[in-house]
Amino acid sequence: MDHRFTEIIQLIKQSRTNAIKAVNAELINLYWKIGEYISKKIAQSEWGDSVVTELANFIKTKEPEAKGFSDKNIWRMKQFYETYKDFPKLSTLLREISWSHNLAIFSRCKSAE
Secondary structure (H helix, E strand, O other): OOHHHHHHHHHHHHHHHHHHHHHHHHHHHHHHHHHHHHHHHHHOOOOOOOHHHHHHHHHHHHOOOOOOOOHHHHHHHHHHHHHHOOOHHHHHHHHHOOHHHHHHHHHHOOOOO
16 A cells, blocks of 8 residues: 555545534434424424324425434434433533434433433
8 A cells, every 4th residue: 555645545534434423413413303392392282192103204205215204213302302401411412422322322221320
């Protein structure tokens, strides 16, 4: 391998890593916002529990290429928001790990700590 270009390869790899982190943070932020929206609608009695299934079907119809919006996953978004809404520092840190890691953590832990 030509060692003159090693630094360029490192720059490319670092850029890829940064891009993945940025996409992940934005995805977690989206899930947080959806969870917050649903939580508030249900709390205000504007929506009932069955609306989540309707929402999942609506998303599937309108955005068929969008993955991860099953009724089960949408309920997880609501749970995610409700679990961490009172812990702003923690909710910021959670945007740095993947959704699957977040699910594993909040589904298995007994407290926010």
